[in-house]
Amino acid sequence: MTIRTRFAPSPTGYLHVGGVRTALFSWLYARKHGGQFILRIEDTDRERSTQASVNAILEGMAWLGLQSDEGPFYQTQRFDRYHQVIEQLLAEGKAYYCYCSKERLEKLRVMQLAAKQKPRYDEKCRKITTSSDVKGVIRFKNPKVGQVVVKDLIKGNVIFNNSELDDLIIARADGTPTYNLTVVVDDWDMRISHVIRGDDHLNNTPRQINLLQALGAPIPQYAHLSMINGDDGQRLSKRHGAVSVMNYKEEGYLPDALLNYLIRLGWSHGDQEIFSRQEMIDLFDLTAIHSSPAAFNTDKLLWLNQHYIKTGKPEEIATHLQLQADPSGPSLAEIVKVQAERAKTLKELAENSHYFFGESVEFDNKAVRKHLKPAIHAPLTELCERLAQLSDWNAEGIHATIHAVAEQYDIKLGKIAQPLRVAVTGGAVSPPIDVTTYLIGQTRTVERLKRALALIGEKNES
């Protein structure tokens, strides 16, 4: 049997991390077994579906590199097929028109709730012989007795009594089909072998199985993933920061880091934390998935992100960097190389690297006050002159020069390195000073040193 999985989001909002995780697991399962991964947009709710959301989903999937083998399919383009199935159900007496008003249904619901019962349709219209020219919804005749066993690959056997289920609506009064009908038809038509989705759908599964059986369609395998909660254990929402995957891109996360983080949420392979894409594909297994919900922890994501920034090819990482390079300055790859270990995100890396470019630096007052004191004026002047005359501009030469000046004035390395750092970067933090100075370049270094010296001079006079 060929493995066919699908990711079927409804375009009513952005693609969020929970959705990405189900997409990842489905994608992985198909890849691992040499099967197909299908993308299907469930847009039957025309009121709430938007093109912007469709774009966000497509964009997110592309950014993460979760390519589909088939699709995207749009349910709104398959209405003819759904109507055909609904007609068949009607003709076979497996579905019926219902003319109950929303008011009556609401009243019924309130009464049942008051009687501490589960709200459900009372089948009033089930026996009425109908004519399709009166406007009404169409309901599926759910079996009244027996039980449905959902053989879930993650949760195990989950048993539902048919007496708990009611006759669900498969077509609205305006004739459009509803979710439970469309998924069933699509999963059948698209020959989906494994339905991997969030466990918010677990309760729908027995209804879908009944529908599938009424249609004589095969029952796919099911795997329901637990939900992802926020840091506080509560349901993930806007409160928890980034909700859309594209926010993660903007915040400077690498796709591989996000995916690696997500795969370890509810799934594990012993104590292994780092997984390359190929390892994910090779080692992934539905049976190793945890059935309990997990809390999203940004700190760990940050750690993984830095890991990927540090270990990735600098040239590759540089392509994700949003920083304006200057032809007269170092390459972005060189900057990634020296900054990787002091940045958890690409955004942070870029923000801390402006001093490698441009004509002037922005001085951090606190750093200036602490390190650019009158006493350092003489050594720094000496250093400036020597650096200006350095014929071979490289880190080693710069390093030796700084040491020589420190020795000459009998001061500790830090006493000269920090003032130099503030002079060339504007602040007290940067990669090793020799490397930093090297990358900034001789001309700029000397210019900036002169300006810093002038600054000390002014302070001296005032």
Add this chain to the structure above:
RNA sequence: GCUCUAUUCGUCUAGUGGCCUAGGACAUCGCCCUCUCACGGCGGAAACAGGGGUUCGAGUCCCCUAUGGAGUACCA
């Protein structure tokens, strides 16, 4: 309310009846390295939700309670 589902350090998890004095990772704390910030190295603190069973033996199996999550729509 009802139905379904879950519960190991703060967080993600290992664990499938004796290997558990419960392991790893993130975060946290201390020390080392050091020109800054980091990275890195070493070390510490930190958990089987509670109660009953079953068993020679339970984190692991069963039941109850508590707590969390999901569903209960002419949403998906």
